[in-house]
Amino acid sequence: MWEKWALGIIRGKVNWLMRNPRDVPLKSVYPLDSQDSCCCHSVLVPQHILPRFRVAHSMEPLAKKIFKGILVAGVMGIFGAYFLFNKMNTSQDFRQTMSKKFPFILEVYYKFLVHSGMYGIRQQDQEKWMNSKN
Structure with a gap:
């Protein structure tokens, strides 16, 4: 519906449209139905009529x-x-270093380990x- 409105506004301004490099071909955006027999398939539509395409193209690289x-x-x-986790799981000395620098990570x-069913690691570390120290 709006294509016919846009074509009605643009018919007299084809020369101006051809000179503007930022225009979008109507055929590539919304091809006309086969029912509409119009000779203006190559008419260009100014980008201010199609603002969502300009926004989408400029935001796409930033979003990516x-x-x-x-x-x-x-x-x-x-x-x-x-x-x-692998380093703490294999090295008791690394766990001691972690207990001094980052005790919340060791906790x-x-x-x-307790949640996964492995008990006694904390007691072994504290005993060692x-x-x-002694």
């Missing part, structure tokens, strides 16, 4: 960059958490650390 950044940060976070590690 933001999405990629969030995706990369998430993947790095997963690998970092896996590395940290999360112990709670995860007490024996090493």
Whole structure:
């Protein structure tokens, strides 16, 4: 419906439209139905009539960059958490270092172990650390 309205406004301004490089071909945006027999299939529509296409094209690269950044940060976070868990799970000395620098992370590690059914790791660590002080 609005295509006919746009074509009615534009018919007299085809020369001006051909000179404006920011115009969008109507055929590529909304092809006319086969019922509408019109000789103006190559008429260009100014971008101010189609504002959503201009906004979509300018926001698309920014949205892609933001999405990629969030995706990369998430993947790095997963690998970092896996590395940290693996290091704490294999090295009692590293757990001692973590208890001095970041005790809240070690507490999360112990709670995860208890939740997964592995008991006694905290007691073993505390016994070894007490024996090493004496």
